[in-house]
């Protein structure tokens with residue numbers, strides 16, 4: 325069976341909880357994401373455990389620092405054999421370039437993507453941080469920067485997909501990863517730019533990052549099945 329476009333965000337406090345959650349899941353169907361909470365506590369051992377179970381792992385540590393520091397962190401992530409890793413596009417051109425160069429020699433090379441504007445932010449948050457222009461303009465500007473430095477893709481909200489897709493050729497392999505995914509009727513939590521899985525996929529998302537609507541559900545597999553059915 326082929327893989328779904330779903331990446332499940334394993335935002336759990338411990339490896340024990342994360343591994344218990346993935347235990348019934350088919351690693352041939354779902355990819356998983358390990359972020360700050362889990363990696364800070366459990367470190368590389370958890371990534372190795374997930375690899376042993378056959379999962380592709382997106383290591384979501386959103387590196388944002390000076391180029392040398394980020395390059396070395398990316399190389400460390402690549403050493404773990406992760407499928408995908410990310411940095412913040414706002415780290416700037418030299419940082420993006422250093423990150424890409426740092427992982428180039430690894431085989432297989434992980435996908436390197438950059439976060440544009442977090443899905444927890446809306447227009448007023450952007451102004452408060454001193455970023456002028458509309459949310460879409462900011463995401464498009466960062467998408468251009470990320471592409472110019474030949475990273476593999478971008479993290480954005482589904483709301484910017486149409487505008488980004490307009491700038492891409494039909495067969496462009498640039499990967500578009502969208503968090504802020506909420507099935508109909510789900511709570512939005514701290515996410516501000518949200519959309520349903522089906523809408524996001526139809527607008528051109530390559531991967532859908534989905535956390536709490538699944539991980540905090542009473543019956544996660546039933547929720548996953550319903551989401552997959554909605555994508556048909």
Ligand SMILES: O=C(O)c1cc(=O)[nH]c(=O)n1[C@@H]1O[C@H](COP(=O)(O)O)[C@@H](O)[C@H]1O
Nearest residue numbers: 333359384441442443479503533534535536
């Ligand atoms: O890079 C990310 O994965 C990310 C970027 C972003 O802009 N927004 C965002 O929510 N994420 C991550 O995507 C996941 C979303 O989780 P839920 O809101 O629970 O579905 C979290 O693990 C976030 O850290």
